[in-house]
Amino acid sequence: VRRTLGLLVSTLLLACSAGGPPGENEGTGASGGSGGKGGTGGSAAAPNAGGSSGMTSGGTGGGGTGGSGGSGGSAGNIGATSCDSPKLGSPTLRLLTRAEFENTLGDIFPAVKGQWTNTLPANRVSEIGFENDSGNVVGGQLAEALLDTALSVAGAVTGNALAGILPCSTSAPDRACAQTFVTTYGQRLFRRPMTDTEVTRYLTLFDTGLAATNFPTALKWVLAGLIQSPNAVYRSEIGVPAAGGTRTLTGYELATEVAYTFGGTTPSQDLLDRLGAGGDPVAEAKALLGTEHGKEMVQHFFEAYLSYTKISSVTRDLPAGSPNFSELSRDMVREMRNFISNVVMNEGAGVKELLTSPKTYPTRTLATFYGFTGQTNDDALLMRPAGRGLGVLAQGAFLSSHANTDMSSPTQRGLFAFYRLLCQPKRSPPPSVPMINTAPETNTTRERYEVAHMTQGSTCRGCHQFFDPIGFAFENFDHVGKYRSEQNGEAINPADELPDPDTGEPVFAFSGQEELVTQLAELTEVHECFSAYLAAYAFGTAEACLGPNKGKDVGIVDAFAALAAEPHFTTRKAE
């Protein structure tokens, strides 16, 4: 059965938990699991999925609302709307993330790399899962940490390294030397030439410092001021007024946007010059994505999109004699990074290959743990045997991170697809979890979830019927991604149907992970949804919309770079 999967915002109002799994108490045989609620599974709100509404038939969407944007630039829960033509986002000052700040200072002052301490707090993670939200602000904690970090860097630069960084500091440590420093490094930190007024401000501070202390100390405070300046910690995407009530980004702003979006760090002077002179941002984006910082930007997108690095800090129960999970999880992260590096970056995979590639690159230890044979070298290509899963959603890092400590989680795995492949709007759980129909004894995780979540007439079923069935497709893989054909002597049943979020009617049937992902990879909605997440990551907001037919039959890295050609990248609405 294959039906159109509508992308209209669901009007399903039944309250139900969209979070964690039901009870975990399997294995004792003493009793069924307890019902359980809430949890860690991908509570993403859907970003603005650009592109055509409906599926291949054209669907019933159209127009769309474009989303409200939420406060502070967060996407919030704007639902899976659509737009017929690209929509511009707002002008904004984007706060550097902790990593961007560190990369920037590392690039500008390579001589003191490793000699200072970054005390910036963790970034706020937005509703759609990214930490570079354009609505982020400098609160009290961050203001203090910016000062502390700026002083740490400035102390290192004006210490023993200063003679190499600023030769005149030894030959002629005077105001002119300070001016050279301010104009040189001010331009790097502000990513544009400083105005005369700005230079004067900093030289006045230098004069005050020199009168009270000495050249290096005075310069230290000048540099600390430059580093924690609002002109340094925000990426300006404000632009200047243009025709049609829009704003056009300046060349410096565009170069900065390209540099951070695709390179994760500050623009070089050459990049500032090229884009300031009307260079091609897409070509620059592609070049940056080939650098180490750029590759890390792609990896970082997948870390956030798949939420897989969680496994680095949690525990998972393993049978006696297994390797320590902290070692396995490290290998799983490595395997995932290998997959992204080889399949997505080197081979130019699109969404279809991302979901269906049979390739993987485990360490020997991990291959043995999975039960794969023939892996003689760490990180070498290994083709998955038939029936052992396909693509990124068969990776141990994904399967383990979307699981519980001691059992798989059809809810978490199903929710991933529901939110991040199908861009469905967030389902709100009830204020208090209703009494669960606790289970009679069950043998399989699926049975337990079906009793707890899917019993006809239960409140939970209202929501869980839309994503738990998707999660059942993964039941051949346990909570650490290991294949199983049975559980407690009962054969695994990975068969179900993808329900239409609006009607609950089946869209297609599947039996197992491979059939599920192969069919998902054909859905236009999945490609558009992925594009929407990629754009939200690049733009720091889900407010902008890409317009129709983006993201299909295009390599992911190319699609990422092509965002630099989107109207939003160079132009903003008035507000």
Add this chain to the structure above:
Amino acid sequence: MTSHLRLLHARSILERRLFLKALGLGLAAPVALNLARSATAQPSGAPKRFFVMYFPHGIAPEHFNPRMTGPGNDPTQFALDMTNESTLAPLEAYKQYVNVYQGFQYPGSFGTHEGLLNILSGLNTGDTSTPRITLEHVIAQGLGVKPTILGACSHQTWGLDGHGMLFWDGTTPVDPEKNPAVAADKLFGTSAAAPSADQQLKNAMLELTLTEIEALQTSVSGLTREHSKLQTHLDSVKTLKAGGGSGQSSCTTVPSLPTVERVRMESAGKMPDPGGGNDYFYMDENFRTLFQAQLEVVTQALICNASQVMGLMPMYATSELKFDFIDSTLPNGGSWTHHNGLSHIFYQGKDGVQHNSPITIDNAKPEARAVFGVAQRWFFEQLVSNVVSKLATTPDPAASDGSTVLDNTLIFVLSEIGDGANHTRASMLEYPQIPSYLPFITIGKAGGAIKTGQVLTVGELGDQTTSATLARPATDLYLTLAKAMGVDATFPETTGLVQGVLT
């Protein structure tokens, strides 16, 4: 008056000399402070300290609720160690300092999945970008000090999301300091004042920053959101420039902090991998050590008044950390994971008993619920052994009326969930015989401002459909606790001070 001030000054000098001498003998700081205090006992007003500690996943009411032991519902006659596994049993020996509060809820339409975001502010929104201010920051602002916010595995590696945003400073969520060694260095590090030239330059530099922010504000004139963003930045830098410490510390050297030093040693060089893993401070296996180390910091900071207002978040709201370290031989039905494995345990109906059938305590699933009670008791065991017992027996070095640090401290312990399984956020009678409340406890007398040793019940019990209108807003209690700390505060949706709490 002049003479009196001179005497106070002389005593302060004497105390300091005795204190330093005691430290010179190799005594741990609290002991040294005791000696100094006992040698100079004089009446004086000690500063009140405030410490709020969260614990995740709520409680099992049948293992938590105090047993009332007196006639006629006398609120002062109760036992904390007579309720099955007695989650609060570690506090029994200190119950003259304890209040257990029953009948509060946090208001609004948002449920427990956004509970962590709302619980300490009383705000009613699930939006993680809406600014809010939480109880400890309200009190700190009122006292004119900077709160110290600590955490032990308090959020995930990838950033501060809705499961880890407990504390808010009025504009943004506060990322708890995850490294107790860093916290200790800040609180107990060299207290020598910065050279005046440095202070002068710092002020000049921050003034320059303020000028730049204002200039940028002008350039975004008409862009309301960006203007507002810069106003937040401007206010933050103004606060930073105004300065203000976390407290007037009586510590002149670093107290003995053995667990903190262990963390410092073990964590050295364990920096995150590119993928964000392998960070000592995020790993579940280090949680217990980190929790204990942070409690060590809290205790010494409160004793010294190195920080007058503190907050601690051990674990995050959906942490699956395993608790089999308690006693893995206990029969618990299978799983030891804290979130789903322990806290989500519902009553188990007998064979044939269906959903919505009458449930009595006789057909509960007792073994699993008991283990959850034991797991939550572990948090109180840590609090009592590392903090309460020490504060209760340490004379306040800043007081000279014989009072202990606990006499002058107010500890507030809470979870955002009532019954862990049902995710209740209000007082209700879920099952016959077992009322469920949000677990709110205070320990300490707040300098005599709190009437302690009582089980205080407010509001009425409801059921799952009506309880929201019967329970009392938690913010009423926050208003009262702030008042006890000497701070007149405002919170959302308050109805007034809670009677029977303040002396």
